[in-house]
Amino acid sequence: MALMDFETLSFYQPRAGTVLRNGFAMNRLSHAYIFEGPRGTKKLETAFFFAKRLLCQHPTETGDPCNACTHCKRIMHASHPNVFLIEAEGEVIKVDQIRRIVQEFSKASLEDVPRVYIVNDAHKLNPEAGNTLLKTLEEPGADIYAVLVTDSYNALLKTIASRSQVIHFTALDKDVVRADLVKSGVDPTLAMVIPEYTNNFDEACRIGASETMSAAFRLVLELFEMAGKPKKxxxxxxREKRDELLPDKDAKDFFLTLMILYQKDLLNAKLRRLDQIVYRTELEKLQRLAETTTQKTIQNGLERMLTLKSRLRFNINSWLAFDSLLANLERGFLNAI
Ligand SMILES: [Zn+2]
Structure with a gap:
């Protein structure tokens, strides 16, 4: 993954970019930040970027960390003695975990740079651990910073929330995710579709890189290619391909979502709402198929898909249900001709 800098941060999270950039430029940093927002919005990555910028000895003209000094390098290798990542061991972050670090911090620093705690899933701090953490930050003369990362702001201890500066991270814009996926080599049509499935950037990247998910995507295109052709x-x-191409629940769920999106596109093609189509590279095919199919048939198919989607959560015999769904679709497309 490309290295974070202020330009990249502002591209993904404009508000966070501005707040942090100004904080450094005006030398007015808070000792405790809360990075709050949905999963997959680059909060943790930004926390490490913050630590790097804070400790870097030779920031660049653009105000970014140099990525070359010994502090930058050690942070990138997760081996800097002054930068700690704290994560829950189990369901909560216990006071012992914090105490261990406080003890570490009470020894004289061998490095003449600030120290940074990064607490992932900070809502898992139990009250004792949270208060111990706060006390450390507020000790006079302590050059210590904390970045608390959470996707459940409301579950955060009130004492912590009230003494920290909150920076909100928002779900990434779909077009930003798409551009990123294409840049990393994902098929452009698949890249169009993925953000309709998830607004979690990390998950979008994982799906884009997954051979199984790509295969599910190609299977959807292949099936719709057969629509309305009597010999197919x-x-x-x-039936022939499902065991190999859709090996697990996630693949099945993704596959069905892609079917639904295709069917929605078909409806949009029928209603001439072309700007709403996500399978843009399939436009001609969609229009041709929409031409020979009634709106009612398309809607009927869509409803069946949505019903199956909600039933998939339960342990129904899903292959039987898929069989009946496709048989119905097939009939609909053929009768129309
Ligand atoms: Zn540096």
């Missing part, structure tokens, strides 16, 4: 059977094609 969508049902048989799925």
């Amino acid at each position: 059977s969508m049902v048989l094609a799925l």
